[in-house]
Amino acid sequence: MSLVGVMVLALIMGFIINRGVGLLTWDLLIGDYHPTTYNLSLPTTESLGGFARPNDLDESAFFSQMWGLGLMDDVDFEGKAVVRVIYVDAQSPLQMMRDKNNLERVVGLFPGLALEKVIFSDLTIGLSRTKAENFIILFDTHEGINDLLAVSSGNGIRGAIITTGLLIGFALMIALPIGIFSAVYLHEFAPKNNAFIHTMRKMIDTLSGVPSIVYGLMGAAVFIPFTSRISKAEGGNLFSGALTLAVMVLPIIISATIDALRAVPDDYRKASLALGANHTQTTFRIVIKSAVPGIMSAVLLSVGRMIGESAALIYAVGTAIKDHIILTEKSASLAVFIWSVMAGEVPNFELACSVAIIIMAVVLFINVLIKLVARRFTLLP
Amino acid sequence: MTSRKQFDQELASLKLNLVQMGDLVIRHINEGLDSFVRLDVDLANQVIISDKAVNEYEHSIEKNCLGIILREQPVASDLRLITAVLKMITDLERIGDHAADISKMALFMEKTQTYYRVDDIFGMMNVCQEMIRHALESFVASDLVLAQSVISADDTVDHLFEKTKKHVANALRNAAVDADYAIYLMMVAKYLERIGDHAVNIAEWVIFSMTGEHV
Amino acid sequence: MNTFDVRELVLTYDGKAALQHVSMNIIPKQVTALIGPSGCGKSSLLRCLNRMNDLIDGCNVEGEILFHGENIYAKNYNVYELRTKVGMVFQKPSPFPMSIFDNVAYGPRCQGINDKKTLENIVKKALVDAALYDEVKERLKESAMALSGGQQQRLSIARTIAMQPEVILMDEPTSALDPIATGKIEELIFDLKKHYTIVIVTHNMQQAARISDYTAFFLMGNLVEFNTTEQIFRQPTQAKTEEYITGRFG
Numbered sequence: 142m143s144l145v146g147v148m149v150l151a152l153i154m155g156f157i158i159n160r161g162v163g164l165l166t167w168d169l170l171i172g173d174y175h176p177t178t179y180n181l182s183l184p185t186t187e188s189l190g191g192f193a194r195p196n197d198l199d200e201s202a203f204f205s206q207m208w209g210l211g212l213m214d215d216v217d218f219e220g221k222a223v224v225r226v227i228y229v230d231a232q233s234p235l236q237m238m239r240d241k242n243n244l245e246r247v248v249g250l251f252p253g254l255a256l257e258k259v260i261f262s263d264l265t266i267g268l269s270r271t272k273a274e275n276f277i278i279l280f281d282t283h284e285g286i287n288d289l290l291a292v293s294s295g296n297g298i299r300g301a302i303i304t305t306g307l308l309i310g311f312a313l314m315i316a317l318p319i320g321i322f323s324a325v326y327l328h329e330f331a332p333k334n335n336a337f338i339h340t341m342r343k344m345i346d347t348l349s350g351v352p353s354i355v356y357g358l359m360g361a362a363v364f365i366p367f368t369s370r371i372s373k374a375e376g377g378n379l380f381s382g383a384l385t386l387a388v389m390v391l392p393i394i395i396s397a398t399i400d401a402l403r404a405v406p407d408d409y410r411k412a413s414l415a416l417g418a419n420h421t422q423t424t425f426r427i428v429i430k431s432a433v434p435g436i437m438s439a440v441l442l443s444v445g446r447m448i449g450e451s452a453a454l455i456y457a458v459g460t461a462i463k464d465h466i467i468l469t470e471k472s473a474s475l476a477v478f479i480w481s482v483m484a485g486e487v488p489n490f491e492l493a494c495s496v497a498i499i500i501m502a503v504v505l506f507i508n509v510l511i512k513l514v515a516r517r518f519t520l521l522p
Numbered sequence: 523m524t525s526r527k528q529f530d531q532e533l534a535s536l537k538l539n540l541v542q543m544g545d546l547v548i549r550h551i552n553e554g555l556d557s558f559v560r561l562d563v564d565l566a567n568q569v570i571i572s573d574k575a576v577n578e579y580e581h582s583i584e585k586n587c588l589g590i591i592l593r594e595q596p597v598a599s600d601l602r603l604i605t606a607v608l609k610m611i612t613d614l615e616r617i618g619d620h621a622a623d624i625s626k627m628a629l630f631m632e633k634t635q636t637y638y639r640v641d642d643i644f645g646m647m648n649v650c651q652e653m654i655r656h657a658l659e660s661f662v663a664s665d666l667v668l669a670q671s672v673i674s675a676d677d678t679v680d681h682l683f684e685k686t687k688k689h690v691a692n693a694l695r696n697a698a699v700d701a702d703y704a705i706y707l708m709m710v711a712k713y714l715e716r717i718g719d720h721a722v723n724i725a726e727w728v729i730f731s732m733t734g735e736h737v
Numbered sequence: 738m739n740t741f742d743v744r745e746l747v748l749t750y751d752g753k754a755a756l757q758h759v760s761m762n763i764i765p766k767q768v769t770a771l772i773g774p775s776g777c778g779k780s781s782l783l784r785c786l787n788r789m790n791d792l793i794d795g796c797n798v799e800g801e802i803l804f805h806g807e808n809i810y811a812k813n814y815n816v817y818e819l820r821t822k823v824g825m826v827f828q829k830p831s832p833f834p835m836s837i838f839d840n841v842a843y844g845p846r847c848q849g850i851n852d853k854k855t856l857e858n859i860v861k862k863a864l865v866d867a868a869l870y871d872e873v874k875e876r877l878k879e880s881a882m883a884l885s886g887g888q889q890q891r892l893s894i895a896r897t898i899a900m901q902p903e904v905i906l907m908d909e910p911t912s913a914l915d916p917i918a919t920g921k922i923e924e925l926i927f928d929l930k931k932h933y934t935i936v937i938v939t940h941n942m943q944q945a946a947r948i949s950d951y952t953a954f955f956l957m958g959n960l961v962e963f964n965t966t967e968q969i970f971r972q973p974t975q976a977k978t979e980e981y982i983t984g985r986f987g
Contacts, residue, residue, distance in 0.1 A: 408831035417821035
């Protein structure tokens with residue numbers, strides 16, 4: 142039976158990888174989601190010509206010696222053919238273009254942009270459907286540019302990655318100390334056979350099973366007003382999200398830490414006390430140190446739960462996909478991002494699968510990382 | 523309530539062997555004196571050859587003791603018991619040698635063919651045999667009083683020895699006895715006196731095994 | 738003056754008596770062995786001497802134990818300080834999951850000694866006195882878990898004497914070791930005797946006879962006989978003692 146389960150799992154993963162791997166590029170990871178349109182003009186054309194093609198330029202790229210510009214045929218996230226800027230020489234006049242909406246602003250053409258439309262000084266027009274080779278010919282035969290429209294590719298997930306990182310980071314910063322110290326208190330210092338403590342433990346265990354959407358509702362009801370009160374946030378924000386995640390993983394951390402503490406042999410405690418150490422020293426110097434691998438597992442479990450968390454965050458943070466992350470505003474994490482691109486009128490399935498691959502890769506990486514760190518901690522002081 | 527049955531059985535068989543060795547030497551004393559008095563050369567030779575059996579007893583009991591020390595690591599009363607047995611077999615073996623020495627006198631006596639009876643010698647023999655018997659009995663029965671009586675009985679042996687000496691000296695002055703015979707007679711008496719001393723030693727080891735004190 | 742004076746000590750675990758009105762003395766710079774059948778209370782008494790019994794739930798102590806004249810069961814007695822003066826070596830070695838150096842330095846560090854040079858000297862001396870230094874001097878920074886059973890036990894001893902205690906309590910220290918390792922520990926005890934008072938609980942009669950100067954025989958929570966080891970093993974005064982040491986116990 143388990144073989145069937147493994148096969149089904151493999152099939153699902155294979156399917157996702159298949160659909161998503163096509164879009165996996167570096168640009169996806171660091172790019173903005175929302176495409177930006179650049180409407181530029183070039184006032185003067187001095188220092189034209191004499192640019193040498195750089196040696197490391199891609200072979201299929203076309204280079205304009207006049208302008209120091211490298212162009213290449215490419216495909217955007219929707220599969221449309223575009224002309225991509227892949228090189229702009231530092232001395233090229235294209236570095237000194239002006240934003241037509243704000244003539245004071247200097248904007249240089251930069252690699253990654255797709256050329257939509259270029260109106261040269263003699264009113265010749267180059268359009269996005271022109272091939273790169275022809276575009277270069279146009280550039281080489283003209284010495285002035287009136288208008289240049291370029292678009293940065295969107296659908297980048299940089300914002301989502303940063304959001305996810307911030308949420309997890311803050312959540313751990315809150316939950317780890319509280320969780321570990323609670324576990325240490327409950328296991329090492331609390332009087333045994335105390336009914337109150339016993340009930341607490343049972344409650345903590347139950348909390349692990351609460352569906353995450355309930356946490357989301359709690360987050361919306363409690364943390365959003367709370368953070369609004371103490372900061373200039375209005376509505377969902379990263380702080381409320383981090384607090385919600387922290388509360389969600391707290392039971393996991395406490396339970397796993399208690400298990401790790403339980404696994405520390407009593408002989409260590411006895412030996413430490415027999416040497417004249419007091420309980421605090423014993424707990425911190427020996428017990429917690431020995432429990433570190435277990436605590437690491439707790440962290441891993443928590444991160445795994447948080448990365449995949451979507452329902453809670455939809456309510457506690459919000460679903461707006463942002464490119465510039467501000468802590469006091471809402472933003473979409475990776476999982477929420479997937480929900481968001483699939484929830485619109487035109488679901489972008491490939492993009493969703495790409496992000497899924499990234500999430501799985503991150504979890505795998507953290508897994509390996511924590512195993513290495515835990516091993517280092519167990520053998521040496 | 524004992525949980526060392528094996529060990530206890532070994533100790534019991536040890537005591538048994540000791541008693542058997544004691545019985546053997548007692549018999550040899552009897553036969554030795556007998557062969558001297560009756561000038562029975564065959565008996566004398568028998569006793570001399572039989573002394574080998576006494577030596578074998580000593581070796582086998584010694585081996586058993588060492589084995590027990592190795593295997594059972596005895597402490598306290600067990601240790602004292604084993605130590606006492608090791609010492610007692612030495613004394614018994616010497617007693618056996620003395621009995622054979624008495625028989626050898628009979629062989630030397632073959633030439634003289636005279637006889638002079640001294641009752642005190644038989645007295646000495648009887649007391650000595652009783653001492654040996656009592657010493658071993660006191661060991662088996664853990665009878666402190668009996669062991670102490672053996673020590674005091676040695677006075678009797680010494681007393682009888684003195685009497686024998688006076689008797690023989692007188693007889694010599696009166697030429698009532700052959701000089702060679704007289705000398706052999708005194709040697710027999712001396713051997714019996716030594717046997718008494720050894721019996722006292724045995725009793726002393728018995729007391730040690732019971733009290734830990736070596737008197 | 739005696740190191741310990743135990744006076745009418747009564748020890749109960751959840752109401753069940755483990756030690757009944759035990760009174761005895763521990764003589765300084767001597768090895769005292771506590772012997773007796775399982776459950777007789779000898780380990781319980783040992784644990785009382787450094788108040789490790791406090792850690793056991795339901796444990797109640799009446800009577801007094803004087804350490805240099807002061808009752809260690811008095812209210813407000815500093816039990817942590819007591820344990821720096823009265824060390825304990827357990828049956829199972831249990832080295833901490835740290836380097837050999839850190840294991841030995843643990844006690845001093847807990848007492849606030851952090852100077853590197855001081856710690857190095859303390860660790861080296863402790864390992865030398867525990868007859869372990871030569872075997873580990875090249876690998877002090879390696880994990881203590883890699884040592885053999887006998888080495889780990891000597892490490893435990895080094896850990897204890899790094900605190901420079903006055904007394905070393907040993908709870909069946911060689912029960913888990915092979916004969917050669919046991920022999921090394923016994924040799925070590927002969928040396929340690931010169932500087933420390935040692936109280937050792939052992940099941941091994943021959944070991945008690947070999948290494949101890951005084952022996953105390955316990956039976957069902959009572960101290961039956963206490964005397965020099967030579968006297969106990971040559972001529973015990975109590976019949977029960979004789980029965981036990983000659984193995985005639987059922």
